[in-house]
Amino acid sequence: MRVLVTGAGGTLGRAVLPRLRTDGFTVRAMSRRPRHDPAADWVVADLDTGAGLVEAVAGMDAVLHLASRPGGGTRTHRVDVLGTRRLALAAGYAGVAHLLYVSIVGVDRVPIPYYRHKEAAEQVVAAGPVPWTVLRATQFPVFLDRLLRAAGRIGPVPGDPAVLAQPVDQHEVAARLADRLATGPLTGVEEYGGPQVLRFDEAVRAWRAARRSRGPLLPVRLPGRLGRELRAGGLTTTAVPTGRRTWTDYLVDTYGGPGRR
Incomplete structure (x- = not known):
């Protein structure tokens, strides 16, 4: 199967490319700027303007759409919503059989401007001309660490x-x-999360121990609907299956495990 991966240079993209190659997919990686990587076929295309999209999707069986512009402003709308529409239309004209879009768990519950654009992009994919799947993932440990x-x-x-x-x-x-690519279009939304739901204070205590840090948690209760949704688990999912690697596993790999104060 020939797969175009948008946003291939991002955190998830760098994990996806070797995985797809290992699983036998023929991969074309897309970015806004030229890249030189002998292990991948890189093409240049811009969701914001549409430049290069027709060429990028040509000959592809599937598109794995990872590219995004976090923030929530006008630029996010142009890239995530309008750019996704441009991509979907180009893929439809090219005869692509599956558009797999990666979104975020909670886009339909948590009132964050960026999430509104992600949910709008999901709707673009669902209304588009290509058989589709949306996979919503929970937060990556590296993002929480940052x-x-x-x-x-x-x-x-x-x-x-x-x-x-x-x-x-x-x-x-x-x-x-x-x-998901091997299985084919779901024509629906799937959620995928980690193996463990943590309170923020639990995550911070483990992080401080791993980094041998003495900086305490400063409790600040988030107000309004945003706070209510986040405390109620708006960023979590009960979907199965889940991943296996925990926050502690990440901390051990990154910082060598918990230290002693």
Whole structure:
């Protein structure tokens, strides 16, 4: 099967490319800027303008759509919503048999501007001319790690202790996507999360121990509907199967395991 992967240079894309090749797919990787990688067939295309999309989808059996522009502003709308429509139309004209779009668990529940655009992109895919699947994944551990490092630069880590998260390893999501491509279009939405739901304070304690950090958690209760949804598990899923690698597994691999204060 010949598969075009958009957003192939991102966190998930870097996990997806080797997985697809290992599973026997013929992979074409897409990015906005030229890349030189002898292990992959890279093409240049831009969802924002549509430049190069026709050439990128030509001859493909499936499109795995990972590309996104986080933020939630006008640029996100142009890339995630209008760009996804351009991609879907180009794929339809090219006779692509499956458009697999990667979204985020909670886009239909958590009132974050970026999530509204992701949900709109899901609707574009579902209404488009290509048989489709949407896979919503929970947050990657590396993203949670970056969030905590950024939040803790001045010492204490601010956050709502009761917010729930369900980190899922990006390599396990890549494996799930490969299985989805092999199975074919679902014509529906599938959710995929990590093996463990954690409170924010639990995640922070484990992170601090692994990094041998003394910076405490600074409790800040998120207000309004956003806080209610996050505390109620808006970023988590009860779907099965789940990944196997836990937040602790990530911390051990990244920092060498919990330290002693």
